Amino acid sequence: MLLDKNAIQETHYEVLNVKEDASYEEIRASYRNAVLSLHPDKLLKTSETSSSSNQTNGERFLKVQKAWEVLSNSSSRLLYDNELRSSRRDVLAAEVAEDVSLQDMIAEDAGDALELFYQCRCGDYFSVDSLELQKMGYSLLKEGNRLSILSIDTLSGSVILPCGSCSLKARLVISIVDN
Secondary structure, eight states: OOOOGGSSSSHHHHHHHOOOTTTTTHHHHHHHHHHHHHHHHHHHHOOSOHHHHHHHHHHHHHHHHHHHHTSSSSHHHHHHHHHHHHHHHHHHHHHHHEEEEGOOOOEOOOSSEEEEEEOOOOOSSEEEEHHHHHHOEEEEEEETTTEEEEEESSSSSEEEBBSSSSOOOOEEEEEEEEO
């Protein structure tokens, strides 16, 4: 199922203008500021605003109320966070053209880094280098023609690689070798 990026709704965190790892106090402060500026009673006192902007502010006020309702309760916030992560994985999975392994990649020595390439359907390449992987906690090793990844504190995972020319993406599936 492909989702239109425009169809993705604003998250409750975006509504309250806080980060997803915000504390309860940060969420509460942002909620209070939003409610004070958007409350319908306050907006009625401002005669300069048009009825269409009052309606937009009223809708915004309701969104702020809903966001607070969900994020102020730890159990509903946990459920919401899980649903948010799941929906993001679904969208990401829909955008990935194919999964590739380390052994599918072509490796080239670029001096200070090792470049990995995989050819896209369009003829260009998906690529990542060992320095980028190192920032993510993965150490790339090349022994002859064999590539492997070592990691002490990072688990197996994946990295999404965009094509250099088209909109396709490939998922580099990373399997950790025990050291």
